[in-house]
Every structure is written in C-alpha cells, then in structure tokens.
Amino acid sequence: MNPLANPNFLSALAAVADAHADRPCLIQPGAEDWSYAMLTDASQRIAGVLAEAGIRPGDRVLAQVDKSAHAVALYLATLRLGSAYVPINTAYTREEVAYFCADSEPRVFVCREQDVADRAPVAGAATLLSLGADGGGTLLQKAAQAMPVETIAERAAGDLAAIVYTSGTTGRSKGAMLTHDNLTSNARVLLDYWGWQDDDVLLHALPVFHVHGLFVALHCALLSGTPMLFLPQFEVSAVMEALPRATVMMGVPTFYTRLLERDDFTQQRCAGIRLFISGSAPLTEQTFAAWEARTGHRILERYGMSETMMNTSNPLVGERVPGTVGYPLPGVQLRIVDAEGRALSRGEVGVIEVRGPNVFAGYWRMPEKTAEEFRNDGFFVTGDLGKMDEDGRVSIVGRSKDLVISGGYNIYPKEVERLIDEMPEVLESAVIGVPHRDFGEGVVAVVVPVDAPVEEPAVRAVLEGRLARFKHPKVVVNVPDLPRNAMGKVQKKALRDRYVGLFSEV
Ligand code: MCA
C-alpha cells in the first residue's frame, strides 16, 4: 500500500467508486437505482451541508434515520469530513435518544422527518436536520444548494470513524469507538476470506444502524465496487422476489427461519446464489440442516461484535460446521480463558478474548469501563463463552454477560427490569430470554407482584415511549418469589430452564 495514502477509510472507498463510477451500486426495487457516481455525488453534497453546519474532524454526526440510499450517502459524507458517524436504531424512543445525544454530544443530529418536533427538545447544542425515507427533509433541501466537498479529510489510522452504541450490563449504553483502521482492516479481510467476486450482487435487507448491515454488508460491496439489492427492511416477500438476482445474502438467523416458513421458497429461487452468510445471533443446527435440505446451501456462520467487528468465520472453501463459528479471521488473535484470564486447553469452555486490528479503541468517555474489559496485554474480554477445537475451530456455547439476543437485536435485561421495578404493584422482576421460534430468543419478564398479578398490558404501558418496542417483554409471568443462590443473586439460568418451552406453548 502507498505509505502516503490517507488512512481515512473513505479514501479506499472513493478510489473504488471512481473506478466503478457507472456501475450500479444501490439497486432499489420500486425506486431509482443509484450508480457509484450518484452515491459519490450525493455524499459530496451532504458533506457540503455538514461542513456548513460547522462539522470538523472528530465531531460526531448522530443519525436516527430510515434505511435509504441517502442514509448511506450521509454515512459516507461523515467519513469524508473526518467526523464520526453515530448511527442509532430507529426504534429508540425519545427518552433513549436523549441519552445518546447527551453522551455523544453531536454537532449535527439527523433524524427522520416525522420525528423532528419530538427530537428537538433532546438535540442539545446539535444542529437538527431531517431525512425522509423518500428523499424529503431539510438535509436534502440544503444539499441541493450546498457546495459539494470533494476533498477527503486526512485522518490517522487510529482516528475515530464511528461510535456504535451497545447496551451495557448496568443499563447504561456504551459507545464503542471504531477507528478507520478497524473499518479498513476488517473490510479487506472479509472481502478476501469470503472470496468476493467482481460479478457479486449482495442482497442487503439488514438495517444500517448496526455493524452487520452498516459495515460488514455495505463495506464488502462498496470496497469491491459491486452492486447491492438494497431493500428498506427484511420483508420476506420482497426478499423472495430479489433473491434470483443476488449471488450473496447476509442475514441474522431470523431471516433464514422466516424464508424457510414459506412453502414457495425453493431451491430454484437461490439458483444464482453462491454464498449465504449468517451472524449476530446463534444459528441453530436445525436451521442449518433445514436450509441445506431445502436449498442445497450450507450457510456460512461467522461471529462478531460491535466492539470488534468480525472475529471468526467458517471457511468459504472447506467444511462449514453447524453450531460453530469457524476460525479466527486472518490477523485476529482469539483465546479462551478462565475467569482469571488464564488460557484454557483446547476443548475447554471459557470466556472468549480477542486482539487484533479489528478491536475497537475503547468506550467513548468511559475509561474505567474500557480498562475493565481489556487485559493488560491488549486482549478484549468479549463476555461470550466458547471453546476451541483441536483444529482451531471456535464454538460459542453461551454468554457470561446478562444479555438477550432477539432477532439479532441486543436487549440488556437490567434496562427493562429497572423500569418494571419502578411499578408500585411490582416487588421485583427478572428479565430473561428463552427460545423463540422466530426471534431465536424472546424476552420474558418474570415478576413478583406486591399483591394482585401484574398483567402484560400494564407492563407494556409503563415501557411504552420509554424503551424501544423490541425490548418489551413478549410475555409476563407472575411468581411468588425469584430463585436465588446462597449469595442472594437471582438465578437466571434456573428461570430460563423453567420457562424454556414458554414460546412453543403459545
Ligand atoms: C422487531 N420486533 C422485534 C424485533 N424486531 N421484537 C423482538 N426482537 C426483534 N429483533 C417487534 C417490533 O417491536 C414490533 O413490535 C414487531 O416486532 C413488528 O416490528 P417490525 O419492525 O415489523 O419487525 P420485523 O420487520 O418483523 O423485524 C424483525 C427483523 C428485524 C427483520 C428480524 O428485527 C431485523 O432486521 N433484525 C436484524 C438486526 C440486526 O441487524 N442485528 C445486527 C446487530 P410491536 O408490534 O409491539 O410494536 S449485531 C451486530 O451488528 C454484530 C456486530 C454482528 O455480529 O453482526
């Protein structure tokens, strides 16, 4: 690589975009297709708007926007100016957004057109702009008049490119600081490991506010100059329709189970596909087997985190073993340790720790939290439990962190329990995840009432407007007391075992 090259990740993307200017980039069924040149042009104009708002390198741009071609342009515009992109889930309520605004202190906050009035009181000192899914909003009105920014801000490899919030076990979200080098190194490794081809077409139906959709999926396409079938969300019929034109699909396990539920989902629909990739949550061996039986494809499962991007992957060529997440990616060091950080032997279950160019720079303005989760030798403690086989293949067997993963979204029980416990009719609660056919895990609130049973609508009413709906318990069960160990700690495993079949009964 040219040692004088600008380590800003956008430099790499821009070179590819220029070389593929006339190629389709974002193919949007039902809307206008965008070429690479159109994406460059839109992002340069949006960069002009951000520059007029006073954005400087290192400043944050907070985005709570629907998935659209312009949303991608906004992300690229942020990189162009050397500022940091802070994407957040569109499901978050104003109360949740207030926290992200206060914590990240953005200079610009771009929200959905319909949310402007609601978000204005929590925007703080940020310039509030809006972006509609259909291209409306003040961001694009201003972009039409703005002076495009063609230069790409010079950044160092270790400079901040994005902050991705992950919920914390204490209920306070932590912003994982990802650098230009994190983005660049992981994207390059994935392109190579997954054998990206010049004629690939990625089916992109993931949201673009998480690492999976925003970085893993988008970067593979953008860094190879290949097109994406860019769907606004995962809607099973639209995905079925798009599949015959795709060669690669990435998704969370729910994508795969939902497609399998369709009788008209056949092998012929995937005739052009060379690779199905799954991640963000465990893919069950049953889904793997059912998928192979239906399509003839063995899904390639990989493992990552917001803090580390992608860590491991099953191989492109070679055995993809169900229930495993494959080998550490090139450049990624992975070890399995006991609670004290001592390395375990092959086959033993312990905490997964990783080190490498993919690992984030720390939590935004949380040096103590950062210090707690890194070992002295630079390994990051993931909180996932796993083991490594003799041949180096990794399996995830659980989590030491109290976390529920539902349909690929993370839910930290503490955040939900805190609000339920505030209800006067509740003595205490424990929020757990139990197997759910559609979402992998479904959220259940186990509640000890003061007196009369606490019904689900009452819980929902308390959470409404305060917590994103995907975090709301799908079921509330009342119990006389919670199981505790000798130290008085609630035994969530006992609760998970007790309610393991809850969703198969509904
Ligand atoms: C929606 N709902 C959910 C979920 N999604 N409930 C639990 N878990 C979910 N994941 C609820 C909504 O609140 C709503 O409830 C009702 O379901 C219908 O909402 P809708 O938006 O229509 O849902 P959907 O379209 O069916 O969405 C399901 C989905 C979506 C397609 C699976 O959740 C999704 O796209 N998930 C992908 C998440 C993802 O990208 N994760 C990557 C992060 P109500 O009716 O009460 O309002 S992890 C990551 O990035 C790391 C690095 C990695 O390894 O990849």
Ligand code: AMP
């Ligand atoms: P997030 O913080 O949203 O990036 O979620 C990261 C977490 O998702 C990881 O720490 C794992 O617990 C989980 N995860 C990601 N990929 C997989 C996978 N293939 N199998 C099991 N868990 C996974």
